[in-house]
Amino acid sequence: MPSTQARPAIAVTGLRKSFGDQVVLAGLDLTVPQGTVFSLLGANGAGKTTAVKILSTLLKADAGEVRVAGHDLTREPDAVRAAIGVTGQFSAVDNLLTGGENLLLMADLHHLPRGHRRRRTAQLLDQFGLTEAGGKPASTYSGGMRRRLDLAMTLVGSPQVIFLDEPTTGLDPRSRRDMWQIVRELVASGVTIFLTTQYLEEADELADRIAVLDNGRVVAEGTAEELKRRIPGGHVRLHFAVSPHLDAALGVLPQASREPDALALRVPSDGSLRSLKALIGQLDDHSVEVDELSVHTPDLDDVFLALTGAPRHEEVTTR
Known part of the structure:
Protein backbone atom coordinates (compact mmCIF):
# COMPACT_ATOMS: atom_id res chain seq x y z
CA MET A 1 0.00 0.00 0.00
CA PRO A 2 1.31 3.51 -0.76
CA SER A 3 2.45 5.61 2.15
CA THR A 4 -0.13 8.12 3.30
CA GLN A 5 2.74 10.52 4.04
CA ALA A 6 4.07 10.53 0.46
CA ARG A 7 3.54 13.59 -1.71
CA PRO A 8 0.51 13.01 -3.97
CA ALA A 9 1.27 12.30 -7.60
CA ILE A 10 -1.64 14.56 -8.55
CA ALA A 11 -3.41 17.13 -6.37
CA VAL A 12 -6.34 19.10 -7.79
CA THR A 13 -8.32 21.79 -5.96
CA GLY A 14 -11.27 23.76 -7.32
CA LEU A 15 -10.58 23.02 -11.00
CA ARG A 16 -13.01 24.86 -13.29
CA LYS A 17 -13.47 24.95 -17.04
CA SER A 18 -16.24 26.28 -19.27
CA PHE A 19 -16.75 26.40 -23.01
CA GLY A 20 -18.88 29.45 -23.60
CA ASP A 21 -21.97 29.09 -21.41
CA GLN A 22 -21.38 25.37 -20.85
CA VAL A 23 -19.73 24.55 -17.54
CA VAL A 24 -17.71 21.35 -17.98
CA LEU A 25 -15.75 21.28 -14.71
CA ALA A 26 -17.42 22.97 -11.75
CA GLY A 27 -14.86 22.85 -8.96
CA LEU A 28 -13.08 19.50 -9.33
CA ASP A 29 -11.13 18.22 -6.32
CA LEU A 30 -8.89 15.14 -6.65
CA THR A 31 -5.93 13.60 -4.84
CA VAL A 32 -4.04 10.72 -6.45
CA PRO A 33 -1.42 8.89 -4.34
CA GLN A 34 1.87 7.89 -5.92
CA GLY A 35 2.21 4.40 -7.34
CA THR A 36 -1.52 3.76 -7.71
CA VAL A 37 -4.16 3.50 -10.41
CA PHE A 38 -6.80 6.22 -10.14
CA SER A 39 -9.81 5.89 -12.42
CA LEU A 40 -12.13 8.72 -13.38
CA LEU A 41 -15.57 7.57 -14.55
CA GLY A 42 -18.33 9.68 -16.04
CA ALA A 43 -21.00 9.74 -18.71
CA ASN A 44 -20.71 11.59 -22.01
CA GLY A 45 -20.11 15.27 -21.30
CA ALA A 46 -19.21 14.75 -17.64
CA GLY A 47 -15.80 16.37 -18.12
CA LYS A 48 -13.41 13.41 -17.96
CA THR A 49 -11.38 14.06 -21.07
CA THR A 50 -11.39 17.80 -20.40
CA ALA A 51 -9.86 17.08 -16.98
CA VAL A 52 -7.18 14.87 -18.55
CA LYS A 53 -6.33 17.55 -21.13
CA ILE A 54 -5.92 20.15 -18.40
CA LEU A 55 -3.84 17.91 -16.12
CA SER A 56 -1.56 17.00 -19.04
CA THR A 57 -1.05 20.70 -20.01
CA LEU A 58 -3.00 20.37 -23.28
CA LEU A 59 -5.73 22.77 -22.18
CA LYS A 60 -5.80 25.73 -19.82
CA ALA A 61 -8.17 25.78 -16.87
CA ASP A 62 -10.32 28.77 -16.00
CA ALA A 63 -9.57 28.45 -12.28
CA GLY A 64 -8.18 26.07 -9.71
CA GLU A 65 -4.85 24.78 -8.41
CA VAL A 66 -3.12 21.68 -9.77
CA ARG A 67 0.16 19.98 -8.88
CA VAL A 68 1.42 17.03 -10.90
CA ALA A 69 4.51 15.12 -9.73
CA GLY A 70 5.12 17.95 -7.29
CA HIS A 71 5.09 20.69 -9.93
CA ASP A 72 2.61 23.55 -10.20
CA LEU A 73 0.71 23.17 -13.45
CA THR A 74 0.46 26.92 -14.12
CA ARG A 75 3.93 28.04 -13.08
CA GLU A 76 5.92 24.94 -14.15
CA PRO A 77 4.21 23.46 -17.23
CA ASP A 78 7.50 22.28 -18.75
CA ALA A 79 8.41 20.40 -15.58
CA VAL A 80 4.98 18.77 -15.59
CA ARG A 81 5.40 17.72 -19.24
CA ALA A 82 8.80 16.22 -18.44
CA ALA A 83 7.26 14.12 -15.65
CA ILE A 84 4.22 12.73 -17.47
CA GLY A 85 3.22 10.54 -20.38
CA VAL A 86 -0.10 10.58 -22.23
CA THR A 87 -1.73 7.78 -24.19
CA GLY A 88 -4.96 9.03 -25.75
CA GLN A 89 -8.01 7.35 -27.20
CA PHE A 90 -6.39 7.33 -30.64
CA SER A 91 -2.99 5.84 -31.35
CA ALA A 92 -0.06 8.18 -31.98
CA VAL A 93 1.80 5.45 -33.89
CA ASP A 94 3.21 6.40 -37.33
CA ASN A 95 2.12 3.65 -39.74
CA LEU A 96 4.95 4.37 -42.18
CA LEU A 97 7.62 3.62 -39.58
CA THR A 98 8.53 0.30 -37.99
CA GLY A 99 7.86 -0.29 -34.32
CA GLY A 100 11.54 0.30 -33.54
CA GLU A 101 11.63 3.49 -35.63
CA ASN A 102 8.58 4.85 -33.79
CA LEU A 103 10.39 4.34 -30.49
CA LEU A 104 13.63 5.86 -31.81
CA LEU A 105 11.68 8.91 -32.97
CA MET A 106 10.29 9.34 -29.45
CA ALA A 107 13.79 8.91 -28.02
CA ASP A 108 14.99 11.72 -30.32
CA LEU A 109 12.11 13.96 -29.21
CA HIS A 110 13.06 13.29 -25.58
CA HIS A 111 16.70 14.16 -26.38
CA LEU A 112 18.00 10.89 -24.98
CA PRO A 113 21.77 10.48 -25.34
CA ARG A 114 22.60 8.88 -28.68
CA GLY A 115 24.08 5.74 -27.12
CA HIS A 116 21.06 5.31 -24.90
CA ARG A 117 18.40 5.56 -27.62
CA ARG A 118 18.84 2.12 -29.15
CA ARG A 119 19.23 0.48 -25.73
CA ARG A 120 15.99 2.08 -24.55
CA THR A 121 14.22 1.07 -27.77
CA ALA A 122 15.36 -2.55 -27.46
CA GLN A 123 14.37 -2.61 -23.79
CA LEU A 124 10.84 -1.37 -24.51
CA LEU A 125 10.33 -3.69 -27.47
CA ASP A 126 11.24 -6.59 -25.21
CA GLN A 127 9.11 -5.32 -22.29
CA PHE A 128 6.02 -5.09 -24.51
CA GLY A 129 6.57 -8.32 -26.41
CA LEU A 130 7.34 -6.54 -29.69
CA THR A 131 10.96 -7.55 -30.33
CA GLU A 132 10.09 -9.83 -33.24
CA ALA A 133 7.76 -7.23 -34.75
CA GLY A 134 10.09 -4.30 -34.09
CA GLY A 135 11.46 -4.27 -37.63
CA LYS A 136 8.05 -4.45 -39.31
CA PRO A 137 5.92 -1.43 -40.36
CA ALA A 138 3.39 -0.44 -37.72
CA SER A 139 0.71 -0.65 -40.42
CA THR A 140 1.00 -4.45 -40.18
CA TYR A 141 0.34 -4.54 -36.41
CA SER A 142 -2.86 -5.83 -34.84
CA GLY A 143 -4.92 -3.52 -32.65
CA GLY A 144 -3.42 -4.95 -29.48
CA MET A 145 0.14 -4.59 -30.80
CA ARG A 146 -0.53 -0.97 -31.79
CA ARG A 147 -1.81 -0.13 -28.32
CA ARG A 148 1.23 -1.79 -26.73
CA LEU A 149 3.54 0.16 -29.04
CA ASP A 150 1.65 3.37 -28.28
CA LEU A 151 2.13 2.83 -24.54
CA ALA A 152 5.78 1.88 -25.07
CA MET A 153 6.28 5.20 -26.89
CA THR A 154 4.77 6.96 -23.88
CA LEU A 155 7.34 5.27 -21.62
CA VAL A 156 10.43 6.32 -23.60
CA GLY A 157 10.92 9.32 -21.31
CA SER A 158 10.40 7.24 -18.11
CA PRO A 159 7.40 9.30 -16.87
CA GLN A 160 6.36 9.34 -13.22
CA VAL A 161 2.67 9.80 -14.08
CA ILE A 162 0.86 8.34 -17.10
CA PHE A 163 -2.56 9.47 -18.30
CA LEU A 164 -4.36 6.60 -20.03
CA ASP A 165 -7.45 7.89 -21.80
CA GLU A 166 -9.57 4.93 -22.99
CA PRO A 167 -6.47 2.70 -23.42
CA THR A 168 -8.25 -0.52 -24.45
CA THR A 169 -11.08 0.80 -26.63
CA GLY A 170 -11.66 -1.59 -29.51
CA LEU A 171 -9.36 -4.34 -28.25
CA ASP A 172 -10.38 -7.97 -28.05
CA PRO A 173 -10.62 -9.53 -24.54
CA ARG A 174 -7.16 -11.15 -24.69
CA SER A 175 -5.45 -7.92 -25.80
CA ARG A 176 -7.34 -6.00 -23.14
CA ARG A 177 -6.10 -8.34 -20.43
CA ASP A 178 -2.55 -8.08 -21.79
CA MET A 179 -2.81 -4.30 -21.37
CA TRP A 180 -4.13 -4.75 -17.84
CA GLN A 181 -1.07 -6.80 -16.95
CA ILE A 182 1.22 -4.13 -18.38
CA VAL A 183 -0.55 -1.49 -16.27
CA ARG A 184 -0.11 -3.61 -13.13
CA GLU A 185 3.60 -4.01 -13.85
CA LEU A 186 4.01 -0.26 -14.36
CA VAL A 187 2.33 0.50 -11.05
CA ALA A 188 4.45 -2.13 -9.30
CA SER A 189 7.51 -0.23 -10.56
CA GLY A 190 6.25 2.99 -8.93
CA VAL A 191 4.48 4.67 -11.86
CA THR A 192 1.17 6.41 -11.18
CA ILE A 193 -1.68 5.75 -13.64
CA PHE A 194 -4.59 8.16 -14.18
CA LEU A 195 -7.13 6.08 -16.08
CA THR A 196 -10.30 6.95 -17.92
CA THR A 197 -12.22 4.08 -19.44
CA GLN A 198 -15.56 3.19 -20.98
CA TYR A 199 -15.26 -0.34 -19.56
CA LEU A 200 -16.44 -0.34 -15.95
CA GLU A 201 -14.99 -3.84 -15.54
CA GLU A 202 -11.60 -2.30 -16.34
CA ALA A 203 -11.86 0.23 -13.52
CA ASP A 204 -13.05 -2.52 -11.18
CA GLU A 205 -10.09 -4.69 -12.16
CA LEU A 206 -7.31 -2.09 -12.07
CA ALA A 207 -8.17 0.96 -9.98
CA ASP A 208 -7.04 1.44 -6.39
CA ARG A 209 -9.50 4.32 -6.16
CA ILE A 210 -12.34 5.48 -8.40
CA ALA A 211 -14.00 8.88 -8.71
CA VAL A 212 -17.38 9.25 -10.40
CA LEU A 213 -17.79 12.53 -12.26
CA ASP A 214 -21.23 14.00 -12.95
CA ASN A 215 -21.96 17.49 -14.24
CA GLY A 216 -18.37 18.55 -13.67
CA ARG A 217 -18.21 17.45 -10.02
CA VAL A 218 -17.06 14.34 -8.19
CA VAL A 219 -20.24 12.78 -6.81
CA ALA A 220 -18.55 9.76 -5.21
CA GLU A 221 -15.03 8.51 -4.58
CA GLY A 222 -13.57 5.38 -3.00
CA THR A 223 -12.41 1.88 -3.74
CA ALA A 224 -14.59 -0.21 -6.03
CA GLU A 225 -15.90 -2.17 -3.04
CA GLU A 226 -16.68 1.00 -1.08
CA LEU A 227 -18.66 2.40 -3.99
CA LYS A 228 -20.57 -0.83 -4.49
CA ARG A 229 -21.62 -0.91 -0.83
CA ARG A 230 -23.22 2.53 -1.23
CA ILE A 231 -25.79 1.13 -3.66
CA PRO A 232 -28.86 -0.76 -2.35
CA GLY A 233 -29.54 -4.25 -3.62
CA THR A 297 -23.22 -7.05 -4.23
CA PRO A 298 -23.99 -4.38 -6.85
CA ASP A 299 -21.36 -4.03 -9.58
CA LEU A 300 -19.83 -0.83 -10.92
CA ASP A 301 -22.49 -0.67 -13.63
CA ASP A 302 -25.08 -0.33 -10.86
CA VAL A 303 -22.96 2.31 -9.13
CA PHE A 304 -22.52 4.27 -12.35
CA LEU A 305 -26.21 4.15 -13.16
CA ALA A 306 -27.30 5.16 -9.66
CA LEU A 307 -24.86 8.06 -9.36
CA THR A 308 -25.06 9.54 -12.84
CA GLY A 309 -28.40 8.47 -14.24
CA ALA A 310 -26.60 7.37 -17.44
CA PRO A 311 -27.82 4.37 -19.45
CA ARG A 312 -26.26 1.18 -18.11
CA HIS A 313 -24.01 0.50 -21.09
CA GLU A 314 -23.47 4.05 -22.35
CA GLU A 315 -19.94 4.84 -23.33
CA VAL A 316 -18.44 7.28 -20.89
CA THR A 317 -16.17 9.22 -23.20
CA THR A 318 -16.49 13.00 -23.04
CA ARG A 319 -15.78 15.93 -25.26
Whole structure:
Protein backbone atom coordinates (compact mmCIF):
# COMPACT_ATOMS: atom_id res chain seq x y z
CA MET A 1 0.00 0.00 0.00
CA PRO A 2 1.31 3.51 -0.76
CA SER A 3 2.45 5.61 2.15
CA THR A 4 -0.13 8.12 3.30
CA GLN A 5 2.74 10.52 4.04
CA ALA A 6 4.07 10.53 0.46
CA ARG A 7 3.54 13.59 -1.71
CA PRO A 8 0.51 13.01 -3.97
CA ALA A 9 1.27 12.30 -7.60
CA ILE A 10 -1.64 14.56 -8.55
CA ALA A 11 -3.41 17.13 -6.37
CA VAL A 12 -6.34 19.10 -7.79
CA THR A 13 -8.32 21.79 -5.96
CA GLY A 14 -11.27 23.76 -7.32
CA LEU A 15 -10.58 23.02 -11.00
CA ARG A 16 -13.01 24.86 -13.29
CA LYS A 17 -13.47 24.95 -17.04
CA SER A 18 -16.24 26.28 -19.27
CA PHE A 19 -16.75 26.40 -23.01
CA GLY A 20 -18.88 29.45 -23.60
CA ASP A 21 -21.97 29.09 -21.41
CA GLN A 22 -21.38 25.37 -20.85
CA VAL A 23 -19.73 24.55 -17.54
CA VAL A 24 -17.71 21.35 -17.98
CA LEU A 25 -15.75 21.28 -14.71
CA ALA A 26 -17.42 22.97 -11.75
CA GLY A 27 -14.86 22.85 -8.96
CA LEU A 28 -13.08 19.50 -9.33
CA ASP A 29 -11.13 18.22 -6.32
CA LEU A 30 -8.89 15.14 -6.65
CA THR A 31 -5.93 13.60 -4.84
CA VAL A 32 -4.04 10.72 -6.45
CA PRO A 33 -1.42 8.89 -4.34
CA GLN A 34 1.87 7.89 -5.92
CA GLY A 35 2.21 4.40 -7.34
CA THR A 36 -1.52 3.76 -7.71
CA VAL A 37 -4.16 3.50 -10.41
CA PHE A 38 -6.80 6.22 -10.14
CA SER A 39 -9.81 5.89 -12.42
CA LEU A 40 -12.13 8.72 -13.38
CA LEU A 41 -15.57 7.57 -14.55
CA GLY A 42 -18.33 9.68 -16.04
CA ALA A 43 -21.00 9.74 -18.71
CA ASN A 44 -20.71 11.59 -22.01
CA GLY A 45 -20.11 15.27 -21.30
CA ALA A 46 -19.21 14.75 -17.64
CA GLY A 47 -15.80 16.37 -18.12
CA LYS A 48 -13.41 13.41 -17.96
CA THR A 49 -11.38 14.06 -21.07
CA THR A 50 -11.39 17.80 -20.40
CA ALA A 51 -9.86 17.08 -16.98
CA VAL A 52 -7.18 14.87 -18.55
CA LYS A 53 -6.33 17.55 -21.13
CA ILE A 54 -5.92 20.15 -18.40
CA LEU A 55 -3.84 17.91 -16.12
CA SER A 56 -1.56 17.00 -19.04
CA THR A 57 -1.05 20.70 -20.01
CA LEU A 58 -3.00 20.37 -23.28
CA LEU A 59 -5.73 22.77 -22.18
CA LYS A 60 -5.80 25.73 -19.82
CA ALA A 61 -8.17 25.78 -16.87
CA ASP A 62 -10.32 28.77 -16.00
CA ALA A 63 -9.57 28.45 -12.28
CA GLY A 64 -8.18 26.07 -9.71
CA GLU A 65 -4.85 24.78 -8.41
CA VAL A 66 -3.12 21.68 -9.77
CA ARG A 67 0.16 19.98 -8.88
CA VAL A 68 1.42 17.03 -10.90
CA ALA A 69 4.51 15.12 -9.73
CA GLY A 70 5.12 17.95 -7.29
CA HIS A 71 5.09 20.69 -9.93
CA ASP A 72 2.61 23.55 -10.20
CA LEU A 73 0.71 23.17 -13.45
CA THR A 74 0.46 26.92 -14.12
CA ARG A 75 3.93 28.04 -13.08
CA GLU A 76 5.92 24.94 -14.15
CA PRO A 77 4.21 23.46 -17.23
CA ASP A 78 7.50 22.28 -18.75
CA ALA A 79 8.41 20.40 -15.58
CA VAL A 80 4.98 18.77 -15.59
CA ARG A 81 5.40 17.72 -19.24
CA ALA A 82 8.80 16.22 -18.44
CA ALA A 83 7.26 14.12 -15.65
CA ILE A 84 4.22 12.73 -17.47
CA GLY A 85 3.22 10.54 -20.38
CA VAL A 86 -0.10 10.58 -22.23
CA THR A 87 -1.73 7.78 -24.19
CA GLY A 88 -4.96 9.03 -25.75
CA GLN A 89 -8.01 7.35 -27.20
CA PHE A 90 -6.39 7.33 -30.64
CA SER A 91 -2.99 5.84 -31.35
CA ALA A 92 -0.06 8.18 -31.98
CA VAL A 93 1.80 5.45 -33.89
CA ASP A 94 3.21 6.40 -37.33
CA ASN A 95 2.12 3.65 -39.74
CA LEU A 96 4.95 4.37 -42.18
CA LEU A 97 7.62 3.62 -39.58
CA THR A 98 8.53 0.30 -37.99
CA GLY A 99 7.86 -0.29 -34.32
CA GLY A 100 11.54 0.30 -33.54
CA GLU A 101 11.63 3.49 -35.63
CA ASN A 102 8.58 4.85 -33.79
CA LEU A 103 10.39 4.34 -30.49
CA LEU A 104 13.63 5.86 -31.81
CA LEU A 105 11.68 8.91 -32.97
CA MET A 106 10.29 9.34 -29.45
CA ALA A 107 13.79 8.91 -28.02
CA ASP A 108 14.99 11.72 -30.32
CA LEU A 109 12.11 13.96 -29.21
CA HIS A 110 13.06 13.29 -25.58
CA HIS A 111 16.70 14.16 -26.38
CA LEU A 112 18.00 10.89 -24.98
CA PRO A 113 21.77 10.48 -25.34
CA ARG A 114 22.60 8.88 -28.68
CA GLY A 115 24.08 5.74 -27.12
CA HIS A 116 21.06 5.31 -24.90
CA ARG A 117 18.40 5.56 -27.62
CA ARG A 118 18.84 2.12 -29.15
CA ARG A 119 19.23 0.48 -25.73
CA ARG A 120 15.99 2.08 -24.55
CA THR A 121 14.22 1.07 -27.77
CA ALA A 122 15.36 -2.55 -27.46
CA GLN A 123 14.37 -2.61 -23.79
CA LEU A 124 10.84 -1.37 -24.51
CA LEU A 125 10.33 -3.69 -27.47
CA ASP A 126 11.24 -6.59 -25.21
CA GLN A 127 9.11 -5.32 -22.29
CA PHE A 128 6.02 -5.09 -24.51
CA GLY A 129 6.57 -8.32 -26.41
CA LEU A 130 7.34 -6.54 -29.69
CA THR A 131 10.96 -7.55 -30.33
CA GLU A 132 10.09 -9.83 -33.24
CA ALA A 133 7.76 -7.23 -34.75
CA GLY A 134 10.09 -4.30 -34.09
CA GLY A 135 11.46 -4.27 -37.63
CA LYS A 136 8.05 -4.45 -39.31
CA PRO A 137 5.92 -1.43 -40.36
CA ALA A 138 3.39 -0.44 -37.72
CA SER A 139 0.71 -0.65 -40.42
CA THR A 140 1.00 -4.45 -40.18
CA TYR A 141 0.34 -4.54 -36.41
CA SER A 142 -2.86 -5.83 -34.84
CA GLY A 143 -4.92 -3.52 -32.65
CA GLY A 144 -3.42 -4.95 -29.48
CA MET A 145 0.14 -4.59 -30.80
CA ARG A 146 -0.53 -0.97 -31.79
CA ARG A 147 -1.81 -0.13 -28.32
CA ARG A 148 1.23 -1.79 -26.73
CA LEU A 149 3.54 0.16 -29.04
CA ASP A 150 1.65 3.37 -28.28
CA LEU A 151 2.13 2.83 -24.54
CA ALA A 152 5.78 1.88 -25.07
CA MET A 153 6.28 5.20 -26.89
CA THR A 154 4.77 6.96 -23.88
CA LEU A 155 7.34 5.27 -21.62
CA VAL A 156 10.43 6.32 -23.60
CA GLY A 157 10.92 9.32 -21.31
CA SER A 158 10.40 7.24 -18.11
CA PRO A 159 7.40 9.30 -16.87
CA GLN A 160 6.36 9.34 -13.22
CA VAL A 161 2.67 9.80 -14.08
CA ILE A 162 0.86 8.34 -17.10
CA PHE A 163 -2.56 9.47 -18.30
CA LEU A 164 -4.36 6.60 -20.03
CA ASP A 165 -7.45 7.89 -21.80
CA GLU A 166 -9.57 4.93 -22.99
CA PRO A 167 -6.47 2.70 -23.42
CA THR A 168 -8.25 -0.52 -24.45
CA THR A 169 -11.08 0.80 -26.63
CA GLY A 170 -11.66 -1.59 -29.51
CA LEU A 171 -9.36 -4.34 -28.25
CA ASP A 172 -10.38 -7.97 -28.05
CA PRO A 173 -10.62 -9.53 -24.54
CA ARG A 174 -7.16 -11.15 -24.69
CA SER A 175 -5.45 -7.92 -25.80
CA ARG A 176 -7.34 -6.00 -23.14
CA ARG A 177 -6.10 -8.34 -20.43
CA ASP A 178 -2.55 -8.08 -21.79
CA MET A 179 -2.81 -4.30 -21.37
CA TRP A 180 -4.13 -4.75 -17.84
CA GLN A 181 -1.07 -6.80 -16.95
CA ILE A 182 1.22 -4.13 -18.38
CA VAL A 183 -0.55 -1.49 -16.27
CA ARG A 184 -0.11 -3.61 -13.13
CA GLU A 185 3.60 -4.01 -13.85
CA LEU A 186 4.01 -0.26 -14.36
CA VAL A 187 2.33 0.50 -11.05
CA ALA A 188 4.45 -2.13 -9.30
CA SER A 189 7.51 -0.23 -10.56
CA GLY A 190 6.25 2.99 -8.93
CA VAL A 191 4.48 4.67 -11.86
CA THR A 192 1.17 6.41 -11.18
CA ILE A 193 -1.68 5.75 -13.64
CA PHE A 194 -4.59 8.16 -14.18
CA LEU A 195 -7.13 6.08 -16.08
CA THR A 196 -10.30 6.95 -17.92
CA THR A 197 -12.22 4.08 -19.44
CA GLN A 198 -15.56 3.19 -20.98
CA TYR A 199 -15.26 -0.34 -19.56
CA LEU A 200 -16.44 -0.34 -15.95
CA GLU A 201 -14.99 -3.84 -15.54
CA GLU A 202 -11.60 -2.30 -16.34
CA ALA A 203 -11.86 0.23 -13.52
CA ASP A 204 -13.05 -2.52 -11.18
CA GLU A 205 -10.09 -4.69 -12.16
CA LEU A 206 -7.31 -2.09 -12.07
CA ALA A 207 -8.17 0.96 -9.98
CA ASP A 208 -7.04 1.44 -6.39
CA ARG A 209 -9.50 4.32 -6.16
CA ILE A 210 -12.34 5.48 -8.40
CA ALA A 211 -14.00 8.88 -8.71
CA VAL A 212 -17.38 9.25 -10.40
CA LEU A 213 -17.79 12.53 -12.26
CA ASP A 214 -21.23 14.00 -12.95
CA ASN A 215 -21.96 17.49 -14.24
CA GLY A 216 -18.37 18.55 -13.67
CA ARG A 217 -18.21 17.45 -10.02
CA VAL A 218 -17.06 14.34 -8.19
CA VAL A 219 -20.24 12.78 -6.81
CA ALA A 220 -18.55 9.76 -5.21
CA GLU A 221 -15.03 8.51 -4.58
CA GLY A 222 -13.57 5.38 -3.00
CA THR A 223 -12.41 1.88 -3.74
CA ALA A 224 -14.59 -0.21 -6.03
CA GLU A 225 -15.90 -2.17 -3.04
CA GLU A 226 -16.68 1.00 -1.08
CA LEU A 227 -18.66 2.40 -3.99
CA LYS A 228 -20.57 -0.83 -4.49
CA ARG A 229 -21.62 -0.91 -0.83
CA ARG A 230 -23.22 2.53 -1.23
CA ILE A 231 -25.79 1.13 -3.66
CA PRO A 232 -28.86 -0.76 -2.35
CA GLY A 233 -29.54 -4.25 -3.62
CA GLY A 234 -26.71 -6.18 -1.98
CA HIS A 235 -27.77 -9.44 -0.38
CA VAL A 236 -26.65 -12.82 0.88
CA ARG A 237 -28.33 -15.78 -0.79
CA LEU A 238 -28.95 -18.81 1.41
CA HIS A 239 -29.82 -22.11 -0.25
CA PHE A 240 -31.28 -25.01 1.72
CA ALA A 241 -31.39 -28.76 1.10
CA VAL A 242 -34.91 -29.24 2.51
CA SER A 243 -37.94 -27.06 3.30
CA PRO A 244 -37.76 -27.42 7.13
CA HIS A 245 -34.31 -25.82 7.13
CA LEU A 246 -35.62 -22.89 5.06
CA ASP A 247 -38.61 -22.48 7.39
CA ALA A 248 -36.27 -22.46 10.39
CA ALA A 249 -34.18 -19.72 8.80
CA LEU A 250 -37.28 -17.63 8.08
CA GLY A 251 -38.12 -17.80 11.78
CA VAL A 252 -34.69 -16.44 12.64
CA LEU A 253 -34.36 -13.89 9.83
CA PRO A 254 -37.55 -11.82 9.52
CA GLN A 255 -35.81 -9.46 7.07
CA ALA A 256 -35.24 -12.30 4.60
CA SER A 257 -37.33 -12.77 1.46
CA ARG A 258 -38.01 -16.12 -0.17
CA GLU A 259 -37.07 -16.74 -3.79
CA PRO A 260 -39.88 -18.18 -5.92
CA ASP A 261 -39.41 -21.73 -7.19
CA ALA A 262 -36.26 -22.31 -5.12
CA LEU A 263 -35.34 -23.39 -1.60
CA ALA A 264 -33.50 -20.11 -1.11
CA LEU A 265 -33.70 -16.89 0.86
CA ARG A 266 -32.27 -13.44 0.18
CA VAL A 267 -31.02 -11.53 3.20
CA PRO A 268 -30.25 -7.80 2.67
CA SER A 269 -26.54 -7.16 3.26
CA ASP A 270 -23.84 -4.66 2.38
CA GLY A 271 -21.47 -7.54 1.71
CA SER A 272 -19.01 -6.53 4.42
CA LEU A 273 -17.16 -9.13 6.48
CA ARG A 274 -18.74 -7.77 9.66
CA SER A 275 -22.31 -8.21 8.42
CA LEU A 276 -21.52 -11.66 7.03
CA LYS A 277 -20.03 -12.82 10.34
CA ALA A 278 -23.10 -11.51 12.17
CA LEU A 279 -25.42 -13.41 9.85
CA ILE A 280 -23.50 -16.66 10.16
CA GLY A 281 -23.41 -16.26 13.93
CA GLN A 282 -27.17 -15.70 14.03
CA LEU A 283 -27.79 -18.86 12.02
CA ASP A 284 -25.33 -20.85 14.08
CA ASP A 285 -26.85 -19.70 17.38
CA HIS A 286 -30.18 -21.17 16.27
CA SER A 287 -28.65 -24.31 14.71
CA VAL A 288 -30.02 -23.47 11.26
CA GLU A 289 -28.49 -25.69 8.58
CA VAL A 290 -27.62 -23.90 5.33
CA ASP A 291 -26.61 -25.94 2.29
CA GLU A 292 -24.97 -23.06 0.37
CA LEU A 293 -24.23 -19.37 0.98
CA SER A 294 -23.24 -16.74 -1.59
CA VAL A 295 -22.73 -12.99 -1.38
CA HIS A 296 -24.18 -10.73 -4.08
CA THR A 297 -23.22 -7.05 -4.23
CA PRO A 298 -23.99 -4.38 -6.85
CA ASP A 299 -21.36 -4.03 -9.58
CA LEU A 300 -19.83 -0.83 -10.92
CA ASP A 301 -22.49 -0.67 -13.63
CA ASP A 302 -25.08 -0.33 -10.86
CA VAL A 303 -22.96 2.31 -9.13
CA PHE A 304 -22.52 4.27 -12.35
CA LEU A 305 -26.21 4.15 -13.16
CA ALA A 306 -27.30 5.16 -9.66
CA LEU A 307 -24.86 8.06 -9.36
CA THR A 308 -25.06 9.54 -12.84
CA GLY A 309 -28.40 8.47 -14.24
CA ALA A 310 -26.60 7.37 -17.44
CA PRO A 311 -27.82 4.37 -19.45
CA ARG A 312 -26.26 1.18 -18.11
CA HIS A 313 -24.01 0.50 -21.09
CA GLU A 314 -23.47 4.05 -22.35
CA GLU A 315 -19.94 4.84 -23.33
CA VAL A 316 -18.44 7.28 -20.89
CA THR A 317 -16.17 9.22 -23.20
CA THR A 318 -16.49 13.00 -23.04
CA ARG A 319 -15.78 15.93 -25.26
